Amino acid sequence: MLSKAKTMEAIDLIASMYPDAECELVHKNPFELLTAVILSAQTTDVSVNKVTPYLFEKFPTPQALAEGELTEIEEVIKTIGLYRNKAKHIKGCSQKLVAEFAGEVPKTIKELVSLPGVGKKTANVVVSTAFGVPAIAVDTHVERVSKRLRIVKQSANVTEVEETLMKKIPKERWSKTHHQLIFFGRYHCTARKPKCEACPLLYMCAEGQKNL
DNA sequence: AACTCGGGGCA
DNA sequence: TGCCCAGAGTT
Numbered sequence: 001m002l003s004k005a006k007t008m009e010a011i012d013l014i015a016s017m018y019p020d021a022e023c024e025l026v027h028k029n030p031f032e033l034l035t036a037v038i039l040s041a042q043t044t045d046v047s048v049n050k051v052t053p054y055l056f057e058k059f060p061t062p063q064a065l066a067e068g069e070l071t072e073i074e075e076v077i078k079t080i081g082l083y084r085n086k087a088k089h090i091k092g093c094s095q096k097l098v099a100e101f102a103g104e105v106p107k108t109i110k111e112l113v114s115l116p117g118v119g120k121k122t123a124n125v126v127v128s129t130a131f132g133v134p135a136i137a138v139d140t141h142v143e144r145v146s147k148r149l150r151i152v153k154q155s156a157n158v159t160e161v162e163e164t165l166m167k168k169i170p171k172e173r174w175s176k177t178h179h180q181l182i183f184f185g186r187y188h189c190t191a192r193k194p195k196c197e198a199c200p201l202l203y204m205c206a207e208g209q210k211n212l
Numbered sequence: 213a214a215c216t217c218g219g220g221g222c223a
Numbered sequence: 224t225g226c227c228c229a230g231a232g233t234t
Contacts, residue, residue: 043230140230221226
Protein backbone atom coordinates (compact mmCIF):
# COMPACT_ATOMS: atom_id res chain seq x y z
CA MET A 1 0.00 0.00 0.00
CA LEU A 2 1.13 3.54 -0.79
CA SER A 3 2.43 5.68 2.04
CA LYS A 4 0.56 8.81 3.02
CA ALA A 5 3.14 10.95 1.23
CA LYS A 6 3.05 8.87 -1.96
CA THR A 7 -0.73 8.86 -1.85
CA MET A 8 -0.79 12.64 -1.76
CA GLU A 9 1.71 12.73 -4.61
CA ALA A 10 -0.78 10.72 -6.67
CA ILE A 11 -3.74 12.80 -5.49
CA ASP A 12 -1.92 16.01 -6.43
CA LEU A 13 -1.20 14.74 -9.94
CA ILE A 14 -4.83 13.76 -10.43
CA ALA A 15 -5.91 17.14 -9.05
CA SER A 16 -3.72 18.88 -11.63
CA MET A 17 -5.48 16.92 -14.39
CA TYR A 18 -8.97 17.89 -13.23
CA PRO A 19 -8.67 21.13 -11.24
CA ASP A 20 -12.32 22.01 -11.82
CA ALA A 21 -13.92 18.62 -11.19
CA GLU A 22 -17.26 18.85 -9.46
CA CYS A 23 -20.66 17.22 -9.20
CA GLU A 24 -22.24 17.44 -12.65
CA LEU A 25 -25.82 17.19 -11.46
CA VAL A 26 -27.76 20.42 -11.93
CA HIS A 27 -28.85 20.21 -8.32
CA LYS A 28 -30.43 23.08 -6.48
CA ASN A 29 -31.92 22.46 -3.06
CA PRO A 30 -31.18 19.41 -0.87
CA PHE A 31 -34.43 17.69 -1.86
CA GLU A 32 -33.66 17.95 -5.55
CA LEU A 33 -30.07 16.90 -5.06
CA LEU A 34 -31.00 13.90 -2.95
CA THR A 35 -33.57 12.76 -5.49
CA ALA A 36 -31.19 13.31 -8.40
CA VAL A 37 -28.40 11.35 -6.72
CA ILE A 38 -30.75 8.42 -6.12
CA LEU A 39 -31.58 8.51 -9.82
CA SER A 40 -27.91 8.66 -10.80
CA ALA A 41 -27.08 5.12 -9.68
CA GLN A 42 -25.58 3.14 -12.59
CA THR A 43 -26.26 6.09 -14.85
CA THR A 44 -24.47 9.25 -15.91
CA ASP A 45 -25.26 12.64 -14.45
CA VAL A 46 -25.89 13.84 -18.00
CA SER A 47 -28.75 11.37 -18.39
CA VAL A 48 -30.22 12.35 -15.03
CA ASN A 49 -30.01 16.04 -15.91
CA LYS A 50 -32.23 15.37 -18.91
CA VAL A 51 -35.19 14.22 -16.81
CA THR A 52 -34.92 16.10 -13.50
CA PRO A 53 -36.09 19.50 -14.80
CA TYR A 54 -39.40 17.99 -15.86
CA LEU A 55 -39.56 15.76 -12.78
CA PHE A 56 -39.27 18.70 -10.39
CA GLU A 57 -41.58 20.85 -12.47
CA LYS A 58 -44.20 18.18 -11.98
CA PHE A 59 -43.23 17.24 -8.41
CA PRO A 60 -41.53 20.29 -6.90
CA THR A 61 -41.63 19.22 -3.25
CA PRO A 62 -41.25 16.04 -1.16
CA GLN A 63 -45.00 16.31 -0.50
CA ALA A 64 -45.80 16.37 -4.21
CA LEU A 65 -43.45 13.52 -5.06
CA ALA A 66 -44.69 11.46 -2.10
CA GLU A 67 -48.22 11.70 -3.48
CA GLY A 68 -47.21 11.24 -7.11
CA GLU A 69 -48.55 8.30 -9.09
CA LEU A 70 -45.84 5.69 -9.58
CA THR A 71 -46.71 5.27 -13.24
CA GLU A 72 -46.46 9.02 -13.76
CA ILE A 73 -43.05 9.16 -12.08
CA GLU A 74 -41.89 6.20 -14.16
CA GLU A 75 -43.03 7.93 -17.32
CA VAL A 76 -40.90 10.98 -16.56
CA ILE A 77 -37.71 9.09 -15.72
CA LYS A 78 -37.97 6.09 -18.03
CA THR A 79 -35.02 7.12 -20.20
CA ILE A 80 -32.43 6.68 -17.44
CA GLY A 81 -32.59 2.93 -16.90
CA LEU A 82 -33.57 0.99 -13.77
CA TYR A 83 -36.50 3.36 -13.77
CA ARG A 84 -39.06 1.17 -12.04
CA ASN A 85 -36.84 0.70 -8.99
CA LYS A 86 -35.84 4.32 -9.00
CA ALA A 87 -39.42 5.59 -9.26
CA LYS A 88 -40.28 3.46 -6.25
CA HIS A 89 -37.20 4.70 -4.41
CA ILE A 90 -37.69 8.43 -4.92
CA LYS A 91 -41.39 8.22 -4.10
CA GLY A 92 -40.71 6.15 -0.98
CA CYS A 93 -37.89 8.48 -0.05
CA SER A 94 -40.15 11.50 -0.26
CA GLN A 95 -42.85 9.71 1.73
CA LYS A 96 -40.36 9.10 4.52
CA LEU A 97 -39.07 12.68 4.35
CA VAL A 98 -42.63 13.88 4.90
CA ALA A 99 -43.56 11.30 7.51
CA GLU A 100 -40.43 11.31 9.64
CA PHE A 101 -38.32 14.34 8.80
CA ALA A 102 -40.91 17.12 8.49
CA GLY A 103 -40.31 17.26 4.74
CA GLU A 104 -36.66 18.19 5.22
CA VAL A 105 -33.59 16.29 4.03
CA PRO A 106 -31.75 14.97 7.12
CA LYS A 107 -28.12 15.91 7.55
CA THR A 108 -26.57 12.81 9.06
CA ILE A 109 -25.30 9.78 7.17
CA LYS A 110 -27.20 7.49 9.51
CA GLU A 111 -30.54 9.18 8.81
CA LEU A 112 -29.89 9.47 5.08
CA VAL A 113 -29.04 5.79 4.73
CA SER A 114 -32.36 4.94 6.37
CA LEU A 115 -34.15 6.42 3.35
CA PRO A 116 -35.27 4.17 0.48
CA GLY A 117 -32.80 4.13 -2.40
CA VAL A 118 -30.10 5.81 -0.36
CA GLY A 119 -26.91 3.85 0.29
CA LYS A 120 -23.56 4.89 1.64
CA LYS A 121 -22.40 6.46 -1.61
CA THR A 122 -25.55 8.53 -2.11
CA ALA A 123 -25.56 9.67 1.52
CA ASN A 124 -21.97 10.86 1.26
CA VAL A 125 -22.63 12.78 -1.94
CA VAL A 126 -25.63 14.51 -0.34
CA VAL A 127 -23.92 15.63 2.87
CA SER A 128 -20.91 16.73 0.88
CA THR A 129 -22.64 18.58 -1.94
CA ALA A 130 -25.80 19.84 -0.22
CA PHE A 131 -24.48 20.56 3.26
CA GLY A 132 -20.76 21.16 2.74
CA VAL A 133 -19.73 18.33 5.04
CA PRO A 134 -16.32 16.84 4.19
CA ALA A 135 -16.90 13.38 2.73
CA ILE A 136 -15.54 10.85 0.27
CA ALA A 137 -18.22 8.91 -1.57
CA VAL A 138 -16.81 5.61 -2.79
CA ASP A 139 -18.23 4.48 -6.10
CA THR A 140 -16.76 2.00 -8.57
CA HIS A 141 -14.46 4.63 -10.06
CA VAL A 142 -13.00 5.70 -6.74
CA GLU A 143 -12.58 2.08 -5.72
CA ARG A 144 -10.95 1.01 -8.98
CA VAL A 145 -8.54 3.96 -9.11
CA SER A 146 -7.59 3.60 -5.45
CA LYS A 147 -6.82 -0.06 -5.93
CA ARG A 148 -4.87 0.32 -9.15
CA LEU A 149 -2.68 2.94 -7.56
CA ARG A 150 -2.34 0.78 -4.44
CA ILE A 151 -3.70 3.55 -2.27
CA VAL A 152 -5.83 0.86 -0.67
CA LYS A 153 -5.39 -2.89 -0.47
CA GLN A 154 -6.89 -4.98 -3.27
CA SER A 155 -9.26 -6.81 -0.95
CA ALA A 156 -10.72 -3.67 0.62
CA ASN A 157 -14.50 -3.29 0.68
CA VAL A 158 -16.26 0.04 0.20
CA THR A 159 -16.08 0.99 3.88
CA GLU A 160 -12.38 0.15 4.07
CA VAL A 161 -11.66 2.16 0.92
CA GLU A 162 -13.46 5.14 2.44
CA GLU A 163 -11.64 4.85 5.77
CA THR A 164 -8.23 4.49 4.14
CA LEU A 165 -8.77 7.49 1.87
CA MET A 166 -9.97 9.61 4.77
CA LYS A 167 -6.93 8.61 6.77
CA LYS A 168 -4.46 9.49 4.02
CA ILE A 169 -6.06 12.64 2.62
CA PRO A 170 -6.46 15.91 4.56
CA LYS A 171 -10.08 16.49 5.51
CA GLU A 172 -10.33 19.83 3.74
CA ARG A 173 -9.58 18.05 0.47
CA TRP A 174 -11.97 15.12 0.79
CA SER A 175 -14.87 16.52 -1.20
CA LYS A 176 -12.83 17.98 -4.04
CA THR A 177 -10.61 14.90 -4.27
CA HIS A 178 -13.70 12.71 -4.47
CA HIS A 179 -14.82 14.44 -7.68
CA GLN A 180 -11.32 14.44 -9.10
CA LEU A 181 -10.96 10.70 -8.52
CA ILE A 182 -14.29 10.19 -10.26
CA PHE A 183 -13.26 12.28 -13.27
CA PHE A 184 -9.93 10.46 -13.42
CA GLY A 185 -11.65 7.09 -13.28
CA ARG A 186 -14.30 8.02 -15.79
CA TYR A 187 -12.18 9.74 -18.41
CA HIS A 188 -8.65 8.42 -17.97
CA CYS A 189 -8.20 5.46 -15.63
CA THR A 190 -11.21 3.75 -17.19
CA ALA A 191 -12.39 0.27 -16.28
CA ARG A 192 -11.45 -1.04 -19.70
CA LYS A 193 -8.57 0.25 -21.80
CA PRO A 194 -7.17 2.75 -19.33
CA LYS A 195 -4.98 5.39 -20.97
CA CYS A 196 -1.81 4.26 -19.22
CA GLU A 197 0.51 5.38 -22.02
CA ALA A 198 -0.65 8.96 -21.53
CA CYS A 199 -0.82 8.91 -17.74
CA PRO A 200 1.26 11.21 -15.54
CA LEU A 201 0.97 8.64 -12.75
CA LEU A 202 2.44 5.77 -14.77
CA TYR A 203 5.82 6.02 -13.02
CA MET A 204 4.21 5.20 -9.69
CA CYS A 205 1.51 2.80 -10.86
CA ALA A 206 2.24 -0.92 -10.70
CA GLU A 207 -0.96 -1.71 -12.56
CA GLY A 208 -0.10 0.71 -15.35
CA GLN A 209 3.39 -0.76 -15.84
CA LYS A 210 1.75 -4.12 -16.37
CA ASN A 211 -0.63 -2.72 -18.99
CA LEU A 212 2.14 -1.46 -21.26
C1' DA B 213 -22.18 -13.37 -2.05
C1' DA B 214 -24.98 -13.48 -6.03
C1' DC B 215 -28.81 -11.68 -8.50
C1' DT B 216 -31.80 -8.00 -10.36
C1' DC B 217 -33.02 -3.81 -12.45
C1' DG B 218 -32.41 -1.18 -17.80
C1' DG B 219 -31.88 2.44 -21.37
C1' DG B 220 -28.00 4.90 -23.16
C1' DG B 221 -23.24 5.23 -24.69
C1' DC B 222 -19.61 3.47 -27.02
C1' DA B 223 -16.57 0.08 -29.53
C1' DT C 224 -24.91 -5.78 -32.15
C1' DG C 225 -22.87 -6.61 -27.67
C1' DC C 226 -21.10 -5.06 -23.54
C1' DC C 227 -20.65 -2.06 -19.64
C1' DC C 228 -22.20 1.51 -16.46
C1' DA C 229 -21.44 8.04 -10.99
C1' DG C 230 -25.73 1.47 -6.69
C1' DA C 231 -29.00 -0.29 -3.76
C1' DG C 232 -32.38 -3.79 -2.39
C1' DT C 233 -33.62 -8.52 -2.03
C1' DT C 234 -32.80 -13.42 -1.37
